[in-house]
Amino acid sequence: MPARLALPRGVPLPALSTLRPLCVSESGAVAHRLPPDGYRKDRSLTGVGPLFLGYPEAELETIPSLLLQEIVTTERHACDRPYTPDAPLKVEARSYRIVDFGRVAAGFIRAEVVCAEPARLYLLFDEVLSGGEVDFLRLDAVNAVAYELGPGVHRLETMEPYSLRYLKLLVWEGTADVRGISVREYACGDTVRGSFASGDPALDAIVAAGIETYRQNAVDIFMDCPSRERAGWLCDSFFMARTAAALGGTTLYERLFLENYALPERFAHLPEGMVPMCYPADHFDGNFIPNWGLWFVLQLGEYAARSGDADMLARLRPRVESLMRYFEPFRNGDGLLERLDGWIFVDWSPAREWVQDVSYPTNMLYAAALEAAGRLYGSGDWLRQAEAVRNAVRSQSYTGEYFADHAVRTAEGLRIETGHVSEACQYYAFCFGIAEPDTYPELWRTLVERLGPRRRGIKSGRAPGVAPTNQLIGNMLRLEALSAAGRADVIAAELPDLLGEMASATGTLWEQDEPIASCSHGFVSHVVHVAYRDLLGFRHVDPLRRTVVLRPGQLGLLSCAGALPVGDELLALSWSYADGKLYIETDIPDDYEVALEIEGPYTWQRKERPR
Structure with missing residues (x-):
């Protein structure tokens, strides 16, 4: 076997704290019944082959996901009693108990099980209840662990980390006394240096949920979720890198993430120049998200500003140049990308269907990536192309009321699909240099007053026809557009509608608006960065130039306080209103140049630090 080079990562050891259930929420009985509508099977069972590796269904000796679909609940009894770790839960044949951890936890499931006779025990789990049940197939994954146990004492711990709030202990054969149920958490060990307190319980709960979401998705790489995939996805990483800087004051995790893209000579199975949508990973089917390659460039630009890491910029320059060359053949006569290959992803909304032949949100993102690459590597050509793309998008996509999502190539030329308008597309326009509040004032007014989390559904009446x-x-881009325009007041007012239910239900933040996918999704931890920047008021921190721009108190809160880690230092800010005046206190190293952006009367006390 050839020698393998192990790269030092240098990340802190993971947090391995123990989390126990809060209560036993339900007990019941089960019976055998064939599923009336057939078995639910996902691609990990039916799609195995040269493009999707695994074990074919015919080669499996047992298939727990099918066996468990033949077990149905016949009796349910709510109990909701506190869980006592030392008191055994007796689970008899064809019965179950459900324990509730109070929030989503990510880690290794543990228990001590005593069997007086041979027993078959199933651990079923999920992040939420679906119709009151633990649906172990909700995530299109098999959230189940099967044990065949002989008589005796068994100290169990799963070999892989999982994500769950609810754990269902189901005994099909025999009996089991189960005690000491817990999750050995597998989470980032470097998230406790900063602090944030707004005095608003809903906002503070959302920030706490953002921190917990980050912990679970940044053990040693930025991941999308701690459940089904545990994968290092681009785009997610752009937002998580900001959170990492806010919580740990470091770019270490981001450097490691980007280094993964610098190491390979090429990426197998992908077109020349394209970068993987997630990595390290194998992509035997050749699929990729071209948009994620553009987010890669945007993240690299922000990483450079955060870290000053000239070496990484140099190492990744060939990758960026190859990526830009990849897009060249797709540029049409207007300079816009047309008929891109791969999975063109704009948003988890109807916008994901409106992407051919010319996707305007994708081209908005392309312009931003061209500009970022041009500034990083001093390319005037890329900068000129960026402005040309923006001008073409403005002239084609804007209908006089909204930016349309796409155009279709016909024999007569491009046909702008004016009936296909998404909320997400409007946010792309304001985030990526296409539109400004003063250049599109009516659209901006619509965005602030009629779009957003308080308006849901095409037929809501507030913005008819806008998906x-x-x-x-899209939700994260709305926050970015509002922030760029200085509308922290709107952000503070909308966050409870946007994320409050999630924080309350699972203590984590979700991939989608509804609990139909991952309920702990790393990119949404970006709300922590938003809280520091827009609610607390650390508008901009430049650790390289040692400058800070503060914009405190420009929202409806009465007070806010927090500390932001930057390297080995902490930058502290607190503010409060009294008698119509803003009182500000800062504890920031003396060699930082601090600028204030404030409207109205204020008093500022800056604590002096000895040199």
Whole structure:
């Protein structure tokens, strides 16, 4: 076997704290019954082959996901009693118990099981209840672990980390006394240096949920979720990198993430120049998201500003140049990308269907990536192309009321699909240099007053004909557009509608607006960065130039306080209103140049630090 080079990562050891259930929420009985509508099977069972590796169904000796679909609940009894770790839960044959951890936890499931006779025990789990049940197939994954146990004492711990709030202990044969149920958490060990307190319970709960979501998705790489995939996805990483800087004051995790893209000579199975949508990973089917390659360039630009890492910029320059060359053949006569290959992803909303032949949100993102690459590597050509793309998008996509999502190539030329308008597309326009509040004032007024989390559904009446956005990534882009325009007041007012239910239900933040996918999704931890920037008021921190721009108190809160880690230092800010005046206190190293952006009377006290 050839020698393998192991790269030092240098990340802190993971947090391995123990989380126990809060209560036993339900007990019941089960019976055998064939599923009336057939078995639910996903691609991991039916799609195995040279493009999707695994074990074919015919080669499996047992298939728990099918066996468990033949077990149905016949009796349910709510109990909701506190869980006592030392008191055994007796689970008899064809019965179950459900324990509730109070929030989503990510880690290794543990228990001590005593069997007086041979027993078959199933651990079924999920992040939420679906119709009151633990649906172990909700995520298109098999959230189940099967044990065949002999008589005796068994100290169990799963070999892989999972994500769950509810754990269902189901005994099909024999009996089991189960005690010491817990999750050995597998989470980032470097998230406790900063602090944030707004005095608003809903906002503070959302920030806490954002921190917990980050912990679960940044053990040693930025991941999308701690459940089904545990994969290092681009785009998610753009938002998580900001959170990493806000919580740990470091770019270490981001450097490691980007280094993964610098190491290979090429990426197998992908077109020349394209980068994987997630990595490290194998892409035997050749699928990729061209948009994620553009987010890769945007993240690299922000990483450079955060870190000053000239070496990484140099190492990734060939990758960026190859990526830009990849897009060249897709540029049409107007300079816009047309008929891109791969999975063109704009948003988890109807916008995901409106992407051919010319996707205007994709071209808005393309312009931003061209500009970022041009500034990083001093390319005037890329900068000129960026402005040309923006001008073409403005002239074609804007209908006089909204930016349309796409155009279709016909024999007569491009036909702008003016009936296909998504909320997400409007946010792309304001985030990526196509539109500004003063250049499109009516659209901006509509965006602020009629779009957003308080308006859901095309037939809501507030913005008829505009397809509402979803969490990934339109909701985050709305926050960015509002922030750029200085509308922290709107952000503070909308966050409870946007994320409050999630924080309350699972203590984490979700991939989509509804609990139909991952309920702990790393990119949504970006709300922590938003809280520091827009609610607390650390508008901009430049650790390289040692400058800080503060914009405190420009929202409806009465007070806010927090500390932002930057490297080995902490930058502290607190503010409060009294008698119509803003009182500000800062504890920031003396060699930082601090600028204030404030409207109205204020008093500022800056604590002096000895040199």
